[in-house]
Amino acid sequence: MEFLDLPHIWAVFIAIAVMLYVAFDGYDLGIGMLTAFAFSDQERNMMTATIEPFWDGNETWLVLGGGGLFAAFPLAYAILMPAFYLPILLMLAALIFRGVAFEFRHKAVRKRTQKFWNAAFAYGSLVATLSQGLILGGFIQGFTVEGRAFAGHTFDWFTPFSVLVALSMVAGYLLLGTTWLILKTEGELRDGSIKWAKRSLIGTVLGMALVSFATLSIDPRVTAKWGVSMAAIDFSKAIYMLPIPLACGGLMVWLWKDLFSKKAPDWRPYLLAVGIFLTGYVGLGVSIFPYIVPFEVTIWEAAARDNALMLLFIGAAIMLPIILAYTAYVHSLFWGKVKEGDGYHG
Amino acid sequence: MEFDALLLSRLQFAFVIAFHILFPAFTIGLAAFLAVCEGLWLKTGNETYKRLYLHWVKIFALAFAMGVVSGVVMSYQFGTNWAVFADKTGSVMGPLLGYEVLTAFFLEATFLGVMLFGWKKVGRGLHFFSTCCVAVGTSISAFWILAANSWMQTPQGFAMDDEGKFYATSWMEVIFNPSFPSRYVHMMLAAFITTAAVILAAGAWQTLRRHDQKPTRWQMRMAAGTLLVLMPLQIIAGHWSGEVAHHYQPAKVAAMEGWWETKSAQDTVLFAIPDEETRSSKYELAIPGLGNTVMGLPKDEVIQGLNDFDGDHPPVFIVFWAFRIMVGCGLVLLGLGVWGCFKWIRGTIDKPGLFHWLAVPGGMLGFVAVISGWVVTEVGRQPYTVYGYLRTEDSLSPVSAAEVATSLLIFIVVYAIIFTAGVIYMLRIATSGFDDKETDRPKTERRAPGTPMGSVDDMGEKENSPAGEGDVSNARENVSKHDED
Ligand code: HDD
Ligand code: HEM
Ligand code: HEM
Numbered sequence: 001m002e003f004l005d006l007p008h009i010w011a012v013f014i015a016i017a018v019m020l021y022v023a024f025d026g027y028d029l030g031i032g033m034l035t036a037f038a039f040s041d042q043e044r045n046m047m048t049a050t051i052e053p054f055w056d057g058n059e060t061w062l063v064l065g066g067g068g069l070f071a072a073f074p075l076a077y078a079i080l081m082p083a084f085y086l087p088i089l090l091m092l093a094a095l096i097f098r099g100v101a102f103e104f105r106h107k108a109v110r111k112r113t114q115k116f117w118n119a120a121f122a123y124g125s126l127v128a129t130l131s132q133g134l135i136l137g138g139f140i141q142g143f144t145v146e147g148r149a150f151a152g153h154t155f156d157w158f159t160p161f162s163v164l165v166a167l168s169m170v171a172g173y174l175l176l177g178t179t180w181l182i183l184k185t186e187g188e189l190r191d192g193s194i195k196w197a198k199r200s201l202i203g204t205v206l207g208m209a210l211v212s213f214a215t216l217s218i219d220p221r222v223t224a225k226w227g228v229s230m231a232a233i234d235f236s237k238a239i240y241m242l243p244i245p246l247a248c249g250g251l252m253v254w255l256w257k258d259l260f261s262k263k264a265p266d267w268r269p270y271l272l273a274v275g276i277f278l279t280g281y282v283g284l285g286v287s288i289f290p291y292i293v294p295f296e297v298t299i300w301e302a303a304a305r306d307n308a309l310m311l312l313f314i315g316a317a318i319m320l321p322i323i324l325a326y327t328a329y330v331h332s333l334f335w336g337k338v339k340e341g342d343g344y345h346g
Numbered sequence: 347m348e349f350d351a352l353l354l355s356r357l358q359f360a361f362v363i364a365f366h367i368l369f370p371a372f373t374i375g376l377a378a379f380l381a382v383c384e385g386l387w388l389k390t391g392n393e394t395y396k397r398l399y400l401h402w403v404k405i406f407a408l409a410f411a412m413g414v415v416s417g418v419v420m421s422y423q424f425g426t427n428w429a430v431f432a433d434k435t436g437s438v439m440g441p442l443l444g445y446e447v448l449t450a451f452f453l454e455a456t457f458l459g460v461m462l463f464g465w466k467k468v469g470r471g472l473h474f475f476s477t478c479c480v481a482v483g484t485s486i487s488a489f490w491i492l493a494a495n496s497w498m499q500t501p502q503g504f505a506m507d508d509e510g511k512f513y514a515t516s517w518m519e520v521i522f523n524p525s526f527p528s529r530y531v532h533m534m535l536a537a538f539i540t541t542a543a544v545i546l547a548a549g550a551w552q553t554l555r556r557h558d559q560k561p562t563r564w565q566m567r568m569a570a571g572t573l574l575v576l577m578p579l580q581i582i583a584g585h586w587s588g589e590v591a592h593h594y595q596p597a598k599v600a601a602m603e604g605w606w607e608t609k610s611a612q613d614t615v616l617f618a619i620p621d622e623e624t625r626s627s628k629y630e631l632a633i634p635g636l637g638n639t640v641m642g643l644p645k646d647e648v649i650q651g652l653n654d655f656d657g658d659h660p661p662v663f664i665v666f667w668a669f670r671i672m673v674g675c676g677l678v679l680l681g682l683g684v685w686g687c688f689k690w691i692r693g694t695i696d697k698p699g700l701f702h703w704l705a706v707p708g709g710m711l712g713f714v715a716v717i718s719g720w721v722v723t724e725v726g727r728q729p730y731t732v733y734g735y736l737r738t739e740d741s742l743s744p745v746s747a748a749e750v751a752t753s754l755l756i757f758i759v760v761y762a763i764i765f766t767a768g769v770i771y772m773l774r775i776a777t778s779g780f781d782d783k784e785t786d787r788p789k790t791e792r793r794a795p796g797t798p799m800g801s802v803d804d805m806g807e808k809e810n811s812p813a814g815e816g817d818v819s820n821a822r823e824n825v826s827k828h829d830e831d
Binding site for chain 1: 419438
């Protein structure tokens with residue numbers, strides 16, 4: 001199997017898994033945060049009804065991302081996890097609260113406990129999003145690695161840059177959440193979501209712009225790839241990269257228009273939001289490729305043995321299409337606007 | 347004892363995995379039970395099965411959610427706390443866990459949505475199919491994770507490169523390693539037994555409170571019958587595990603049995619306080635010479651005792667007692683099964699009595715046995731993570747004691763909160779009994795009419811769902827009048 005560059009393929013697979021995670025769990029974390037602003041229990045129940053049948057499947061992409069990293073790039077997993085010890089812990093704790101709150105909210109009988117689980121749901125979603133942003137920010141900054149291990153400090157991931165990424169992440173997930181609500185609800189809730197979607201789009205645009213410029217100044221290798229630095233632009237390189245920010249900008253404008261248009265179909269804003277994420281994601285991927293632990297370890301250095309990658313490749317090649325097919329099928333079963341009262345039993 | 351990152355990481359791993367396994371042990375069994383109930387209902391049209399389904403699916407939803415969130419934690423533990431282990435074994439363990447995600451987790455998680463929320467949306471056949479997918483998913487998941495764990499116990503089919511990293515030479519040998527078949531059988535039976543014990547306990551409680559109804563009575567019979575059939579099989583499976591362990595991990599079995607000296611015709615120790623300082627056991631009560639026979643070995647075969655493992659043996663006290671607790675729980679559960687079935691035949695199983703009083707706490711025994719069984723297995727593997735090849739102390743991440751102490755503390759607090767809440771909610775449902783008729787069941791007072799929940803209750807009666815009257819959510823929602831918060 002010489003002709004297959006398995007580490008390369010696996011890097012792409014994992015990138016896709018993470019992207020799908022963001023597209024899917026992004027909307028349900030976003031809606032989770034939005035429930036903090038729900039006017040009434042009824043509205044909150046409508047909001048959660050749009051995600052209840054799906055959240056577990058959505059989160060499984062995160063498990064695939066983590067598990068896939070362990071399986072395909074054990075060295076990267078072994079360096080990244082200790083480096084992000086605390087933010088990962090924070091994320092897990094938040095996901096625990098939020099995950100059980102889906103069920104517990106409905107089981108609590110006293111007002112106080114109901115309130116507690118509602119808050120656990122909203123703030124759990126917020127903290128999980130922030131931690132993912134901190135992890136992403138820390139990831140882009142790079143690491144101190146000695147030998148085969150992380151050799152930096154406990155709080156290396158905590159910098160102004162990572163905080164900026166975390167905040168942009170909140171805006172981005174809110175955008176996914178609100179556009180999902182536009183797709184799945186009607187009436188007042190849908191109209192309210194449009195308002196929120198506009199605000200989060202503004203946040204997302206600002207966030208992405210700032211993060212992109214900051215990223216360009218983080219490492220000379222990134223700058224070199226884009227041919228852009230604070231001082232000068234090297235057009236021979238920049239021209240190849242240009243389609244990415246252009247596409248991103250185009251999608252942002254299109255979404256903005258859709259949010260104001262009465263005629264735009266309700267499914268489009270969500271897809272456009274995913275598209276915006278996708279362009280940002282591709283831009284990031286291009287910036288750090290071929291590193292999997294940025295600027296220290298490449299995908300080939302971190303890769304598992306070829307026979308392990310091959311076994312996984314066969315499994316993924318067979319299973320991923322099946323998984324995508326039944327995921328799509330289950331989504332189609334629950335297609336359409338959520339109705340009053342669906343909230344609980346769908 | 348020094349609380350360094352190593353010890354803290356071990357404690358943390360033990361804590362989070364022990365917490366996690368409580369839920370799989372229950373959901374694997376319960377998913378199968380639900381599939382059986384729904385299947386029987388579809389086949390016979392008997393409403394009692396449907397009521398059983400609608401009742402237990404509420405509890406299942408809670409347990410499954412807790413299983414999922416604690417499981418997600420597990421998939422990051424290898425990296426956060428055992429990074430060197432992850433780096434070294436990644437090329438062997440990784441694909442097994444990867445296959446678990448690809449073949450099991452997605453299946454479970456996706457069809458769970460249909461199972462819980464599709465009762466009114468999809469036809470009966472498709473709904474039953476979803477329940478089956480979830481049930482099958484849980485056992486596939488157990489297959490891969492146990493293959494991974496068993497490989498760590500009895501590694502084979504691999505080689506090591508010059509950096510000390512493991513890689514597979516034969517995947518068949520890695521997956522079907524020597525301790526895997528017995529461990530898989532033993533664990534699956536453990537899950538079914540644990541669930542049966544819980545179902546029996548819930549039925550016994552309802553009988554004692556005298557709000558037992560037809561489904562209560564059926565569930566008692568189903569559970570007692572399951573225990574009666576599976577517990578003897580479990581003893582056989584456990585014995586098989588013991589034989590395998592004796593062959594591949596003799597130090598573990600010596601610790602389980604409390605054998606210090608190397609000799610032929612070892613004893614069967616019933617009670618003792620093993621002490622590693624004096625390297626002997628106090629207050630030993632033993633049946634001389636029976637040990638070899640129990641292990642299925644000839645009497646004159648010499649069995650190595652703990653003293654001859656050069657200190658390379660697991661902590662004796664923990665393994666010794668965890669083993670006895672597991673076996674003890676098993677024997678009590680067998681007793682409950684026999685007694686229950688006896689009362690069933692005599693026709694007295696529905697009369698509250700001593701049996702019921704014992705069956706209620708008996709509901710916990712499966713969990714106790716599962717945890718102690720894993721403690722035997724895992725502590726018995728010490729001081730290695732990959733038995734014979736990679737030591738625990740060499741598996742650790744470059745993290746500080748302070749970090750691990752923080753995370754351990756957070757896990758303890760978080761798990762304490764969700765465990766308490768989850769158990770309260772599950773007990774409330776489990777003890778609440780079945781509503782006598784779907785239509786004249788007590789209304790929940792807690793949701794004011796007019797709120798969505800209130801309207802759900804009304805709709806449940808007006809609408810005739812494709813799957814028959816009544817719906818999961820009503821059943822899920824409805825808390826009996828008996829147990830005000
Ligand atoms: C014998 C069975 C068994 C054992 C030993 C384990 N698990 Fe587990 N796990 C399951 C049986 C299971 C399950 C039955 O498939 C669960 C439990 C309840 C559930 O929701 O699925 C699950 C859920 C579950 C999930 C969430 C899946 C989802 O998103 O749906 C993850 C990520 C893990 N587990 C990971 C692990 C890891 C890394 C383990 C070991 C260190 C582990 N589990 C031990
Ligand atoms: C689900 C039931 C399980 C339970 C209750 C359990 C219990 C434990 C306990 C008590 C320890 C600490 C032992 C000690 O340090 O003295 C431990 C360690 C460990 N177990 Fe398990 N275990 C389970 C399953 C698994 C599985 C499925 C795997 C891997 C696939 C696994 C991998 C490990 C590792 C890597 C350690 C840490 C290193 C060590 O201390 O040996 N365990 N487990
Ligand atoms: C009553 C007779 C029983 C015997 C002789 C027995 C024997 C054993 C042995 C020898 C092991 C260790 C295997 C190893 O380390 O490789 C083990 C582990 C275990 N036991 Fe038991 N057991 C019994 C009952 C039970 C019961 C009733 C349950 C639960 C309901 C249970 C649950 C477990 C679990 C979960 C493990 C860890 C997983 C494994 O290694 O298989 N056992 N048992």
